[in-house]
Amino acid sequence: MDIVSTLGLTNFVMQFSRISMYPFFDMAHYTLSIMKLKEQPGAVDVAHRSPIACWFSGMLCCFGGAILASVLLGEPPIEPFTNNRNIILASVIWYLIFYCPYDKFYKCCNFLPSKLFIAGMKEVTRARKIVAGVMDAHSRYRNGWLAVIAVGWAKGAGSGLIANFEQLVRGVWIPERNELLRMSYGTKVTLIGAVLFTFQQMNYLPITRHNLIFLYTMFVVSTKVAMVLFNIHHSPFAPMEVALYHMAFSWQCTSTESHFQTEASNTGETLGTQCSAPLDASPEESESIKRRRAKKAE
Amino acid sequence: MDIVSTLGLTNFVMQFSRISMYPFFDMAHYTLSIMKLKEQPGAVDVAHRSPIACWFSGMLCCFGGAILASVLLGEPPIEPFTNNRNIILASVIWYLIFYCPYDKFYKCCNFLPSKLFIAGMKEVTRARKIVAGVMDAHSRYRNGWLAVIAVGWAKGAGSGLIANFEQLVRGVWIPERNELLRMSYGTKVTLIGAVLFTFQQMNYLPITRHNLIFLYTMFVVSTKVAMVLFNIHHSPFAPMEVALYHMAFSWQCTSTESHFQTEASNTGETLGTQCSAPLDASPEESESIKRRRAKKAE
Amino acid sequence: MDIVSTLGLTNFVMQFSRISMYPFFDMAHYTLSIMKLKEQPGAVDVAHRSPIACWFSGMLCCFGGAILASVLLGEPPIEPFTNNRNIILASVIWYLIFYCPYDKFYKCCNFLPSKLFIAGMKEVTRARKIVAGVMDAHSRYRNGWLAVIAVGWAKGAGSGLIANFEQLVRGVWIPERNELLRMSYGTKVTLIGAVLFTFQQMNYLPITRHNLIFLYTMFVVSTKVAMVLFNIHHSPFAPMEVALYHMAFSWQCTSTESHFQTEASNTGETLGTQCSAPLDASPEESESIKRRRAKKAE
Numbered sequence: 001m002d003i004v005s006t007l008g009l010t011n012f013v014m015q016f017s018r019i020s021m022y023p024f025f026d027m028a029h030y031t032l033s034i035m036k037l038k039e040q041p042g043a044v045d046v047a048h049r050s051p052i053a054c055w056f057s058g059m060l061c062c063f064g065g066a067i068l069a070s071v072l073l074g075e076p077p078i079e080p081f082t083n084n085r086n087i088i089l090a091s092v093i094w095y096l097i098f099y100c101p102y103d104k105f106y107k108c109c110n111f112l113p114s115k116l117f118i119a120g121m122k123e124v125t126r127a128r129k130i131v132a133g134v135m136d137a138h139s140r141y142r143n144g145w146l147a148v149i150a151v152g153w154a155k156g157a158g159s160g161l162i163a164n165f166e167q168l169v170r171g172v173w174i175p176e177r178n179e180l181l182r183m184s185y186g187t188k189v190t191l192i193g194a195v196l197f198t199f200q201q202m203n204y205l206p207i208t209r210h211n212l213i214f215l216y217t218m219f220v221v222s223t224k225v226a227m228v229l230f231n232i233h234h235s236p237f238a239p240m241e242v243a244l245y246h247m248a249f250s251w252q253c254t255s256t257e258s259h260f261q262t263e264a265s266n267t268g269e270t271l272g273t274q275c276s277a278p279l280d281a282s283p284e285e286s287e288s289i290k291r292r293r294a295k296k297a298e
Numbered sequence: 299m300d301i302v303s304t305l306g307l308t309n310f311v312m313q314f315s316r317i318s319m320y321p322f323f324d325m326a327h328y329t330l331s332i333m334k335l336k337e338q339p340g341a342v343d344v345a346h347r348s349p350i351a352c353w354f355s356g357m358l359c360c361f362g363g364a365i366l367a368s369v370l371l372g373e374p375p376i377e378p379f380t381n382n383r384n385i386i387l388a389s390v391i392w393y394l395i396f397y398c399p400y401d402k403f404y405k406c407c408n409f410l411p412s413k414l415f416i417a418g419m420k421e422v423t424r425a426r427k428i429v430a431g432v433m434d435a436h437s438r439y440r441n442g443w444l445a446v447i448a449v450g451w452a453k454g455a456g457s458g459l460i461a462n463f464e465q466l467v468r469g470v471w472i473p474e475r476n477e478l479l480r481m482s483y484g485t486k487v488t489l490i491g492a493v494l495f496t497f498q499q500m501n502y503l504p505i506t507r508h509n510l511i512f513l514y515t516m517f518v519v520s521t522k523v524a525m526v527l528f529n530i531h532h533s534p535f536a537p538m539e540v541a542l543y544h545m546a547f548s549w550q551c552t553s554t555e556s557h558f559q560t561e562a563s564n565t566g567e568t569l570g571t572q573c574s575a576p577l578d579a580s581p582e583e584s585e586s587i588k589r590r591r592a593k594k595a596e
Numbered sequence: 597m598d599i600v601s602t603l604g605l606t607n608f609v610m611q612f613s614r615i616s617m618y619p620f621f622d623m624a625h626y627t628l629s630i631m632k633l634k635e636q637p638g639a640v641d642v643a644h645r646s647p648i649a650c651w652f653s654g655m656l657c658c659f660g661g662a663i664l665a666s667v668l669l670g671e672p673p674i675e676p677f678t679n680n681r682n683i684i685l686a687s688v689i690w691y692l693i694f695y696c697p698y699d700k701f702y703k704c705c706n707f708l709p710s711k712l713f714i715a716g717m718k719e720v721t722r723a724r725k726i727v728a729g730v731m732d733a734h735s736r737y738r739n740g741w742l743a744v745i746a747v748g749w750a751k752g753a754g755s756g757l758i759a760n761f762e763q764l765v766r767g768v769w770i771p772e773r774n775e776l777l778r779m780s781y782g783t784k785v786t787l788i789g790a791v792l793f794t795f796q797q798m799n800y801l802p803i804t805r806h807n808l809i810f811l812y813t814m815f816v817v818s819t820k821v822a823m824v825l826f827n828i829h830h831s832p833f834a835p836m837e838v839a840l841y842h843m844a845f846s847w848q849c850t851s852t853e854s855h856f857q858t859e860a861s862n863t864g865e866t867l868g869t870q871c872s873a874p875l876d877a878s879p880e881e882s883e884s885i886k887r888r889r890a891k892k893a894e
Contacts, residue, residue, distance in 0.1 A: 046777070051845050053776035074374035076670035078733075078747065082740030099845050137376075144380030151376065164466065168760065173771030175471030180351035181344070249349050249397050372672035435674075442678030449674065462764065473769030478649035479642070547647050550697040 028121035033061040058094040060166040065158030130156040152194035326419035331359040356392040358464040363456030428454040450492035624717035629657040654690040661754030726752040748790035
């Protein structure tokens with residue numbers, strides 16, 4: 001990559017891609033994952049009714065990616081639990097976040113400057129996990145690029161993808177919501193990363209792995225910090241998504257509409273229904289659309 | 299098998315059992331699977347809200363059997379996704395069925411003569427899948443005939459058996475309905491096929507594999523075509539099932555009833571309740587029975 | 597272990613740890629598991645509507661531990677079904693319990709003296725299963741004691757841990773209840789056993805495996821028999837649990853309360869809420885607490 005070498009960053013980038021994630025970056029990942037768990041409705045109640053269910057739920061949040069990638073590759077899903085060092089670290093953080101007197105630990109971590117710091121560090125682990133997943137899958141399936149992307153994605157964003165089952169451990173079941181139906185920013189950025197690293201691994205991208213890790217990490221860290229700082233909740237990819245969506249899945253509507261206007265045929269209504277509720281509709285809007293439809297159906 | 303050789307079909311049967319399923323027969327299977335998906339309530343809405351969830355759901359419909367068989371045999375469930383050729387074919391068909399302008403592709407396929415043709419071709423793939431599953435499982439578990447039947451069944455009718463989880467991807471959850479509680483015709487005929495091919499594989503049936511594939515395929519194709527043509531929805535096995543059910547699971551009732559008539563004992567009611575709602579009751583009937591019971595319970 | 601050798605029981609204990617579980621002890625396990633299944637609301641109805649779903653559900657109750665342990669270790673979950681001998685035995689018992697005329701078999705087994713006998717025999721299998729799981733996992737993960745405990749626990753109490761999915765087969769879905777949220781006695785005692793056998797396997801306990809199997813089995817058999825005899829439903833570990841719970845997860849409350857009394861600060865209410873509903877609250881109590889909270893929330 002020219003940018004990196006012209007800036008004289010080659011050495012720095014090499015060293016950056018070799019930093020050990022344990023213990024500090026992993027710690028940030030565990031802290032943020034379990035903080036997010038604590039913010040779920042009912043989680044604190046579960047923590048006091050059944051510490052074991054809460055602990056298992058917390059571990060699924062921390063190691064969900066590794067577990068899901070193991071399942072996809074036909075490896076023992078219990079393997080992440082054989083890494084005592086990381087499990088103990090995650091358990092200590094889980095204990096501090098849920099049971100620390102006066103909720104001190106959670107409040108400290110939730111304080112804006114420290115949250116910014118933790119969120120930034122957590123994002124550093126993302127690229128590493130994706131790369132680990134991509135390399136593992138690529139060593140088995142040389143040409144199965146779809147499987148390689150899937151494993152990279154699962155490793156990087158697994159806790160989101162298995163959220164339904166993590167909730168089930170806590171006695172919560174929300175089938176109408178999952179990460180495929182309404183992707184969060186983290187899941188989206190991990191998918192993009194998985195695609196990039198897979199293409200890099202298959203030599204379709206003119207960039208070394210070290211440089212890609214560095215650039216991708218810079219991008220996700222800065223985006224995440226900006227999102228936490230300015231309290232942004234919508235995805236920064238929204239305009240790109242809308243464009244892509246219209247290009248791939250919605251161009252039929254335009255042709256339909258003109259057809260509809262000229263012919264006013266009977267098929268118009270069916271097609272019109274199919275083209276409503278595009279990807280960029282805000283949740284509230286699409287909810288109200290659904291409610292209206294339900295009323296109609298009655 | 300005498301019938302085949304006396305009819306001078308030996309050569310034809312050998313060639314028939316070697317026809318490649320790719321691309322035409324596979325195409326028919328993908329088309330029918332995704333058409334069935336599109337007919338599910340809410341599927342078109344999901345296709346427009348989240349193409350990724352819809353695509354994944356479609357792939358589960360197309361490759362559900364291979365995925366379930368992989369899971370049962372402890373192999374990576376991602377393996378079907380390493381077959382780029384088939385995945386791309388299925389994805390193209392998924393795209394055409396869900397997003398083709400004016401719904402042209404779906405309407406063409408749903409036109410009775412083409413639907414008949416597609417349904418017939420799809421059934422040809424069934425025998426092949428069952429045989430593949432049976433042979434794979436038999437090479438590992440020489441004597442575990444139950445496991446061999448299960449893998450053959452899973453490979454042939456997997457998308458039905460995992461329907462609950464396929465629906466979950468689309469945000470739909472209907473726990474009270476599954477293929478084991480109320481089997482569809484496809485699931486039943488696959489189970490019978492899995493039993494037959496397992497017995498053939500274990501040399502309990504005096505017939506060669508080629509002939510069995512041919513005869514089984516003829517049977518399922520003709521039955522399916524007849525069902526589509528005459529719009530039959532009930533299973534052609536119903537009389538056999540009822541007989542089998544009464545022989546195995548309901549003979550107690552007869553003895554109970556005579557007992558009931560002669561003694562009019564207190565145990566009568568309990569036993570009577572157990573013997574009602576036989577397998578051949580229509581869904582509506584058994585629903586009304588349930589409702590009445592629920593009222594009684596109140 | 598001194599007790600055993602001083603009592604001159606060494607030989608007896610060695611022989612005891614070598615008794616074959618097949619057929620009598622396994623039979624007791626299958627009988628009790630399927631009797632428990634039959635007592636579930638709706639199970640008898642499913643048995644008459646869909647014998648296949650009922651049979652599969654029964655097999656999940658009998659072999660749930662082996663299946664869950666296989667899944668955790670990345671082995672084929674179908675492996676328990678390759679053991680024809682045990683599957684046929686379990687199927688015969690399933691048939692007798694659900695379809696025996698006049699419900700004779702179930703009534704015989706449910707008669708107090710025979711139930712005592714069966715329950716005692718079933719508990720003998722528990723230790724063996726835990727040991728099998730622990731040894732299998734320990735041979736792969738030398739130092740992963742957490743994974744070893746998990747596999748031992750899964751093997752010994754698997755049917756409880758996968759109960760949600762066993763219910764799904766019967767069309768029942770109760771997400772708010774699972775064995776992690778509210779552990780049954782069997783699950784708890786298996787967890788304790790898994791911890792003990794893991795420590796023994798890792799040479800942290802000054803006792804031979806034979807002796808531990810003997811002592812653990814004596815303990816679980818006598819406790820279970822006492823529970824059946826005197827119709828005890830609460831866990832005999834309750835006092836220990838409460839003490840442990842207060843030591844580990846509730847000491848913050850005490851400090852909070854004193855803090856609350858002296859300062860009457862604003863944070864008091866939040867912390868008070870967190871400390872209510874301790875582990876030893878009876879189900880009814882905690883239900884009423886929940887209901888009251890729900891009302892408040894409205």
